[in-house]
Amino acid sequence: MSEIIKYTISQAVKALKNKDFSSTELTIAHLEQMNKHQGLNAYITETADIALKRAGIADQNYHNNSQRLLEGIPIAVKDLFCTKGVLSSAGSKMLSNFIPNYESTVSQKVQDHGAVMLGKTNMDEFAMGSANITSYFGNVISPWRAADCPEMPLVPGGSSGGSASAVSAFLAMAALGSDTGGSVRQPASFTGLVGFKPTYGRCSRFGMIAFASSLDQAGVFTRTVEDCALMLESMMGFDEKDSTSIDFDVPQLRTACNASVKNMKIGVPFDIMQQDGIQPEIIKMWQDTIDILKNDGAEIIDISIPHSKYALAAYYVIAPAEASSNLSRYDGIRYGFRAETAGMSIDEMYTKTRSEGFGSEVKRRIMIGTYVLSSSFMDAYYLKAQKIRRLISDDFRKAFLQVEAIILPSTPSEAFGINQKQDNPVTMYLNDLFTIPPSLAGLPCCSVPAGMSSNNLPLGMQVISKELDEYNSLRVAATIERGSKNISFKPKGF
């Protein structure tokens, strides 16, 4: 394996500027690594030709000393983002032939900053899943192995599992993901990466295939907090093509990485820590993190998010409700998959196309969503869930009167085997226990690697900050990163 793929983005940018190697060399090294690890099934589409062309332009720009922020940096893009001229399937049979003639705002922005797209990463179908086992294009495998059972393939988490595996296995220096209820933070935690979900509205949703519009937000995977700050700076920003996008200046975030947390007030919901059923390893990581922050001078404050215990239930009403409506457009009429329906009525055509085009998890959520929005159950489910959502937002608002950041584990457990947790969908949904409350409140959060399980698998800590305050989230995450630098978050053999 060529060592240059192990550079962080900031290191690579310096090396490229320095002409230590070219973007073309860096890109080829990544393409080779992708080739070597086809077994991970991280990519749905590889775009070597486009990547090499872009890398050539990047080299030219370095030559002319007109390089941009991410000039020549090879990255991967979750297949949820529409990319002009390149298959954009959302991991679904329904869009398995869909090549858009337009580009999503976020993928456009990172490429406008010079990033080189290596390909489109695998994902749970329409971003619905926590293990990347619902993709029409097959499961994604994590490059990690559990110490007690090294022969068992593990999940990378989901739904942005392809992006997580790709960055973790050095198949890309960073990857775009999307996070609705934890789809960036949970896989980042499972694969030892930094994963960030910005404030709802910070990144444009234009061209990002919708799952649950009021929650969907583009996110990013990197190997360091500094790289994460770089990526965020290039991804975020107002877009008039998305009515829910926030018109608020994007701050310089890289300085957060060197800022101390001295005298910073950081909240810990100790009531959650004391709940039954949280694994001791997770609690240990949490306590270690508290120590790191205290050592750097932070003041730890006991806070409470009392309604968070209803968050999972509320989320699994709201997200499917929106999804059931968002996915109505996939009817086989204008684009995408259409079943063999010659001679059938329109209703039969819909039924057959949607029965064959969607996988079982997507169908389950469409059914749930249709049910909770039906006129007889709207009050009992959808409206009640919206009330809970407001209460959770209020809880956070109150907490943030006292503190500048909150720390909470990213996941209730380490990564699990591909064949585990498949019997009951609710067991799978519990993966999002900690990521969902801040999602419902639209808050920025960073998952940062903070510990190792006894099985030698990475565990992530989540740093949540106030609306539009990505800076403080990164600042705390960078401190945790510095405090955990004696742990290697590289999978064995990489």
Added chain:
Amino acid sequence: MTYIVGNTGKWEYVIGVEVHAQISSKSKMFSPSSTNFAASPNSQVSLIDAAMPGMLPVLNEYCVHQAIKTGLGLKAKINLKSVFDRKNYFYPDLPQGYQISQFYHPIVQDGHLNISTKDGNKNIRINRVHLEQDAGKSIHDQSPCYSFIDLNRSGIGLMEIVTEPDLSSPEETAEFVRKLRMLLRYIGSCDGDMEKGSMRCDANVSVRQFGEPLGTRCEIKNINSIRNIMRAIEFEAIRQVNLIENGQIVRQETRLFDADNGETRTMRLKEESHDYRYFPDPDLLPVVISQTLVDQLALDLPELPDEKIKRYIESYGLNIYDAEVLVADDKIAHYFEEGADLCNPKILANWIISELFGQLNKYSIALSECKITPKMLAKMVKIIEDGDISGKIAKVVFEKMFETGREPKQIIEEQGLVQVSDINILSSIIDDLLVNNPDSVIAYKAGKDKLFGFFVGEVMKKTQGKANPNLVTCLLKEKLQ
């Protein structure tokens, strides 16, 4: 009061309507595509209108302004916060699989529109006006095996204007739709062209015997002309009366009007109706407007029909009929006002309503194509007022003006049509006449008053109609005493 006479007594109509009015706007409600009517199929479709993956709606503020203006015209409450909801159902010409509409919190509520009925003025309450997007069009008659979809209309902004069930006859309903169309045209928020589909109407119809509670209603969908509104309602109400009188019940259902046979027929029963699963559209923020904007739009509003009618009666002395006829079309009203200060407005109104409309109709010409400008017509009226030509001669002049677009004065001079008001000339004509018709003079004096008309007619004949009729009358009376 209009009623249906059944076998068991008199039945009352109870009617409410929902009017879908296409908002006059260059671009669609949530996309920048054009709203041009006659464009070739699927040529006005953006990625948003076709509901491509990842596309998001962005609200066209102008459509919101149009709805506010319409609300103001209907004397309604303008909600400073309204919310777009999704109405979910599958249909091939509905690309998103949902229509963006306003179900829970419409932008306009609680208005009213005054209409004149044969029993006098009547206030029709408006329940709400909300914004929604139109669907595309399915075309089934182009091929035996395929249906085609045209998405040009997909996403065009509509206002749905919903009345309370305050209408009591097909004629009243027609009058309401006419009045509403007039108002929308004045405001400029909808062109009201029903034949182009810019205004479509659903009618909710039920019947009851006097004093009884409301009956079960049926909704008749998508009626596309005022004549058909009346036909559909009448058919439907009689159908319901017959059902009830024959011991059957009216099922609540949605019906279609078949204009060829003049019948309504079942489209779907209430039990088969969709559960639209309305919920707030998470892609759009609530529409929040300021009172300042509402006030500004109110200031920019043109004079509306009812106020104009009042003014025509009060300042121009028109009767209510003439005022209503002129105001019915803002272009006519504008035409009238251009000339009204230059001559006697009452006479001008008469000329517009009888002669001008007559000629326009006869030649199927629109007012905008008419060669007679308002100023020219006013000048002609002034000439009549000054006694230079008679009303009869004026008709000849008018026809020439209509044909050529030349000034009345020019035509009168060229054709020698100036009125004869010279007493000496007229006196000698009358004297000759009386001398040559001694029998008639004797008969008249003996009490045959009708002969007076004969004398006037004869004078007119002799002067080719140019004699000043008032003067002729005076002179004749004097000489016949």
